[in-house]
Amino acid sequence: MNIYDLTIHELKEKISAGELTPGEIKKAFADRINDVEDKVKSYITVTYELAEAQLKDYENKKEKMLAGIPIAVKDNMSTDGIKTSCASKMLENYKPPYNATVVEKLNEAGAVILGKTNMDEFAMGSSTENSAFFVTHNPWNLNHAPGGSSGGSAAAVAAGECAAALGSDTGGSIRQPASYCGVVGLKPTYGMVSRYGLVAFASSLDQIGPITKDVEDSAILMNVIAGHDPQDSTSIAGKKEDYTKYLKEDVSGMKIGIPEEYFNLEFDEEVKASVLAAVEKLKEVGAEVETVHMTDASYALAAYYVIAPAEASSNLARYDGVRYGLRSEHASDVNEMFTNTRHEGFGEEVKRRIMIGTYALSSGYYDAYYLKAQKVRTLIKDDFDRIFNDFDLILTPTAPSTAIELESKSDPLEMYHTDIFTVPVNIAGVPAMSVPCGFDSSEMPIGLQLIGPHFGEGKIIQAAYTLEKLLNINEKRAEL
Amino acid sequence: MTTKYETVIGLEVHVQLNTDSKIFCGCSTEFGKEPNENTCPVCLGLPGTLPVLNKKVVDYAIMAGLALNCDIAEYSKFDRKNYFYPDLPKAYQISQFDLPIAENGEIEIETEAGLFNIGVTRVHLEEDAGKLIHEGSIDKSKGSLVDYNRTGVPLIEIVSEPDMRTPAQAKAYLTELKMIMEYLDISDCNMEEGSLRCDANVSLRPVGQEEFGIKAELKNMNSFSAVEKGLEYEVKRQQELLDEGKKVVQETRTWDESLNKTISMRGKEEAHDYRYFPEPDLVPLEIDAAWKEEMGKEIPELPREKYKRFISELGLPEYDAGVLTGDKDLAVFFEEVLSDYDDPKNLSNWMMGEFLRLLNENGQAPFESGVSPINLAKMLKMIDQDIISGKIAKKVFEKMYNSGSDPETIVEEEGLKQISDEDELENIVDGIIADNPDAVEDVQNGKDRAIGFLVGQVMKETRGKANPGLVNQMLRDKLMD
Numbered sequence A: 001m002n003i004y005d006l007t008i009h010e011l012k013e014k015i016s017a018g019e020l021t022p023g024e025i026k027k028a029f030a031d032r033i034n035d036v037e038d039k040v041k042s043y044i045t046v047t048y049e050l051a052e053a054q055l056k057d058y059e060n061k062k063e064k065m066l067a068g069i070p071i072a073v074k075d076n077m078s079t080d081g082i083k084t085s086c087a088s089k090m091l092e093n094y095k096p097p098y099n100a101t102v103v104e105k106l107n108e109a110g111a112v113i114l115g116k117t118n119m120d121e122f123a124m125g126s127s128t129e130n131s132a133f134f135v136t137h138n139p140w141n142l143n144h145a146p147g148g149s150s151g152g153s154a155a156a157v158a159a160g161e162c163a164a165a166l167g168s169d170t171g172g173s174i175r176q177p178a179s180y181c182g183v184v185g186l187k188p189t190y191g192m193v194s195r196y197g198l199v200a201f202a203s204s205l206d207q208i209g210p211i212t213k214d215v216e217d218s219a220i221l222m223n224v225i226a227g228h229d230p231q232d233s234t235s236i237a238g239k240k241e242d243y244t245k246y247l248k249e250d251v252s253g254m255k256i257g258i259p260e261e262y263f264n265l266e267f268d269e270e271v272k273a274s275v276l277a278a279v280e281k282l283k284e285v286g287a288e289v290e291t292v293h294m295t296d297a298s299y300a301l302a303a304y305y306v307i308a309p310a311e312a313s314s315n316l317a318r319y320d321g322v323r324y325g326l327r328s329e330h331a332s333d334v335n336e337m338f339t340n341t342r343h344e345g346f347g348e349e350v351k352r353r354i355m356i357g358t359y360a361l362s363s364g365y366y367d368a369y370y371l372k373a374q375k376v377r378t379l380i381k382d383d384f385d386r387i388f389n390d391f392d393l394i395l396t397p398t399a400p401s402t403a404i405e406l407e408s409k410s411d412p413l414e415m416y417h418t419d420i421f422t423v424p425v426n427i428a429g430v431p432a433m434s435v436p437c438g439f440d441s442s443e444m445p446i447g448l449q450l451i452g453p454h455f456g457e458g459k460i461i462q463a464a465y466t467l468e469k470l471l472n473i474n475e476k477r478a479e480l
Numbered sequence B: 001m002t003t004k005y006e007t008v009i010g011l012e013v014h015v016q017l018n019t020d021s022k023i024f025c026g027c028s029t030e031f032g033k034e035p036n037e038n039t040c041p042v043c044l045g046l047p048g049t050l051p052v053l054n055k056k057v058v059d060y061a062i063m064a065g066l067a068l069n070c071d072i073a074e075y076s077k078f079d080r081k082n083y084f085y086p087d088l089p090k091a092y093q094i095s096q097f098d099l100p101i102a103e104n105g106e107i108e109i110e111t112e113a114g115l116f117n118i119g120v121t122r123v124h125l126e127e128d129a130g131k132l133i134h135e136g137s138i139d140k141s142k143g144s145l146v147d148y149n150r151t152g153v154p155l156i157e158i159v160s161e162p163d164m165r166t167p168a169q170a171k172a173y174l175t176e177l178k179m180i181m182e183y184l185d186i187s188d189c190n191m192e193e194g195s196l197r198c199d200a201n202v203s204l205r206p207v208g209q210e211e212f213g214i215k216a217e218l219k220n221m222n223s224f225s226a227v228e229k230g231l232e233y234e235v236k237r238q239q240e241l242l243d244e245g246k247k248v249v250q251e252t253r254t255w256d257e258s259l260n261k262t263i264s265m266r267g268k269e270e271a272h273d274y275r276y277f278p279e280p281d282l283v284p285l286e287i288d289a290a291w292k293e294e295m296g297k298e299i300p301e302l303p304r305e306k307y308k309r310f311i312s313e314l315g316l317p318e319y320d321a322g323v324l325t326g327d328k329d330l331a332v333f334f335e336e337v338l339s340d341y342d343d344p345k346n347l348s349n350w351m352m353g354e355f356l357r358l359l360n361e362n363g364q365a366p367f368e369s370g371v372s373p374i375n376l377a378k379m380l381k382m383i384d385q386d387i388i389s390g391k392i393a394k395k396v397f398e399k400m401y402n403s404g405s406d407p408e409t410i411v412e413e414e415g416l417k418q419i420s421d422e423d424e425l426e427n428i429v430d431g432i433i434a435d436n437p438d439a440v441e442d443v444q445n446g447k448d449r450a451i452g453f454l455v456g457q458v459m460k461e462t463r464g465k466a467n468p469g470l471v472n473q474m475l476r477d478k479l480m481d
């Protein structure tokens, strides 16, 4: 196997066995980037200087969890002195003067950060086609999208351009690209991972999480990034666990709910068959699987497309050309400067969501949209709570299809619909993971989603780990 | 025909809290630093940064709420107020909209027309914005500079009920608020420096009508006198409009100090839609009974209570009580002296006379001078015990003020002790009698006033140290027998 195909835990083993040095590992990944990046285009910025500096510090960090491990970070997480663009013209040359908490934690754990990955502009999108700079290609088929918005991170992991990556997930932005790219993506419980330094899209929904080659790596990366951060008031204290202790092949007696309303939706039959086949495998090893009834996911989608844009309209208001980022050169007064900067700096999808969100919060419409959406949110939360009174996990497909072809969805509503299975999870604030469960007839990966109760990451990891071992497809790699 | 109108005024007062650090980050709030020195990624609103609430700010707001007799909310939350302006780095201000920290209060004020209760609708927390520096207006200036030092400095906004009926009441209410904040020691309350800011809603209605008239919102009144003048102008302006049968339009007007008038800023149509919604980056604020109680213990005797007590228990005239309680430090100083000295009125005379005169001349606060409460008590006792005369005491006091020494040392070193020894005075009194035959004759002819002249001469001879009562007695004994 190639070095760049190895997982975090495999690389760690080779380092500790003296078979590989961090320098050799870094070189192998840099060579891989050199070989395939032209085709995949995962990275907005490669950060070899930072990587070299981190390698130099290896001796001080070698007992740490990620010592010498090459990691990629989505370009919406602040990196001190390194461009953090959010794939937007607005922040094309913006270099933050501070590190996001997760970046600090990676540093502290000895990680070697290789670069900042492409994404949909400000994380708004489901294919990474909304990047203001370029399109990222799915390593399994370059004519297909990697999914989004963390498409660069998922593609980089799938293409062996890093050992693992961080993504952010507001409505499925970790899980859906993980599913499209045949890798593992975990969206933790809201509040499990600090958002400090994550450029906000929708503050009440955004969560950072790992995108990895297998479930074990997901647990390792969670051990590094999870935990309370005094700089994030919404981060939760006292709930962090050692997630690697859940790496057990055991689902006996685990109660898994299959929401009928989700499976009754119209979606790709091959995806459905693959997911249900995986369910059968889990049953065979003792999982207690039952059909459950949940609120129609389309309500969650509707609420999401009010709440997320509403928060985004406010979060993105700071890009006004006054302090940093783009400033329009065509303005004769301050209001024109605001208007033209935002006109020139934001892409179409971002503008669309700012408009939707502004409208939803406007006086006279607030009750009908924002407030109504919040009520729906409460109902969806209650719905999940109700199921989790009796069940350990809920299982659904991650996305209604395998990776879509590039430029195949021009209708924004059609694109929004690709998040139908993932959005309710963010609305409820619960954790969920996408795990590869098979391939369709075009050899494109299929993912299934395991949803747990609040702080149920451990159960998810345990079930996903069991499934991974049963299916034994995690060593299959995209050929480039 | 002039209709009789009733004026209706409500005030919105912003008070900057004097915590050491800002409301949502650790930056210093110190005034007068280099531009943008007191900033960090959080208060600059850099992408990805998040607010963390400063507990001290909540402490202060609870104290303010309690002092204004409000109900303190067990559950309150923060909201975003969205608008674009270059001094607002996030393009939203974190404020409180529908669940403020305190509600339903009232305070008592006093004007020449009597006592009034003014309702306090609410007290809410918010962050201050930065400052723009440009020539003329932002629209016309070639360029603007922004100083974000003030961004994130904690504010409470205190909104009154429309309970005031005259500009004088509004001024008294504002003064009372300022005094309360000063007594709580939670704000510097300096209108000129902007740590106390006041906007007003003003409307008129025919006497007897329940429904409010159309109001104008008045901004930019940067001193107590500007508040009074601005309101008086606005009341007159609206009255004239109504008298002419015209309508008052709902608008925001700004007080122009140089023109001495209010000018329209923007109409109702141009009013902002702030698109308030709950701040998702902060968790709701929960204040339990224990926290409230703890803050309650931090509240000292407030100015109105102290004022009333000075009158009822110390027997001070209303005027004295008003002056002394009008400045917290002065009142504290006064009471500290009283713990060693038991003639409140005599002390009050000294404080309102010599002490205030010197403080004003030197631009100092009560505790900034060389006079300590203990030393002032000592000095007053020395007068009462005839150790020094009242006249000498003024000299001693001035020396205490400037040097910080205690009065005994000053009297000792400067030889200012009153001469109350008859033997010591005998020769001097005899000398004066010998040198002033005309006055002596006058005295002996029954012109009592001439005694005063002779006493004065003795005082002059002794450089004020002679005990004037004793000298008077000695002269009478010598000349009238």
Ligand SMILES: [Zn+2]
Pocket: B022, B025, B026, B027, B038, B039, B040, B041, B042, B043, B044, B152
């Ligand atoms: Zn700061």
